Amino acid sequence: MSSLRTAHLASRAVIAVSGPDWKSFLQGLLTQDVETIQPGELRFAALLTPQGKLLYDLFVAANPEEMGDGALLDVAAEHRDAILTRLSMYRLRAKVTLEPSDYKVIAAFGEPMDGGFADPRLPALGARAYGHCEAESAEADYEAWRLSLGVPGPADWGSEANYPIEADFDLLAGIDFKKGCFVGQETTSRMKRRGVIKNRMLPITFDGPAPAFGTEVLANGSLRAGEVLSGADGRAMAILRLDRIEDADLTAEGRPLKVDRPSWLT
Known part of the structure; x- marks a missing residue:
């Protein structure tokens, strides 16, 4: 009998990103390398304050080739409007479109899943999917699974309370230290370089x-x-x-x- 479970993560919401400059736009803002993301790939990232504090976590889900260029941003539902506002502040002349989506965020966990976006943090966290599909388990079941693996979540880091390395983003594929500049990069790189955590x-x-x-x-x-x-x-x-x-x-x-x-x- 399959032990694969799916849960609708009602605490998460989606922002659709499109336009010819979407990659370069996000590249200068997020802790993760967006320029090299492949269609159908999911990457974990953060948006930091200029001082390097963790502001918001997010996943970048690059559209599969058949859906055209662009991506979905998987963000905390309570912060979606604030994230849209902050991203729009940085948009300036970039040719990028940002708009809320009514897609659900679905987590599949318990055993490997065919399809979906593999969670880049840990293989044991399973995969995520986006759309209007149904789920059989409660979000609390997924949160219990995450907690059993010792992986922190948004309820642990809040907003502007911690540095991303303190929240283990460096160990959970949430920071690319080779990608170059991003908001808050100087503090983040200095903490990693000095090794004083x-x-x-x-x-x-x-x-x-x-x-x-x-x-x-x-x-x-x-x-x-x-x-x-x-x-x-x-x-x-x-x-x-x-x-x-x-x-x-x-x-x-x-x-x-x-x-x-x-x-x-x-």
Whole structure:
């Protein structure tokens, strides 16, 4: 019996991008290389502030050849209007069209899927599809799957709260360090080049319900080591000080917890 599941991600929305300059337009803005994207390929990226803080995540889904040149941007639904406004600010004389689409975002996960756009972050995350198709599972099922893999999501990084490297974008194919300039590139490249990464989003495990978002994580009872982000019973994401968690007894709300570092996060 197939274990493939599909879920409509109602928290995501779509922006259609077209026009002869669409690649060069996005190339100067996003953390990902858009110029080399192939038809039918999906790439994970971010739009940063000029200071290098993570503003919005997005996926760039290049149209299959039969659909003509252009792409779909898979973005957080609550931020779609703000993203359209920000992109339009940068458009200037570029020959590019940006408009909202009524396509649904569908995630397929649990086992390999034929077709769709393979998720570039991790093979285990499956694939994404766009259109008016139906899905059998709830978005919460997909979020539980993502959390089980230790992959942070938009609920963890918020907006302008973290740097993309702290949110593991560099380890999840979300930043191309060879592509050249993009908004916030200087800070991002400097953090990578110096190798001084103090904080990372990591999965944690514990008994019982997840501590409230923002709950302080303490090392050895008194030293602040980070804070809890989104989660569920027994498991959550947290942003942690890497220099304070090794060989330390970690707690949140007085409860012991452990870091469950996934194999992809090295």
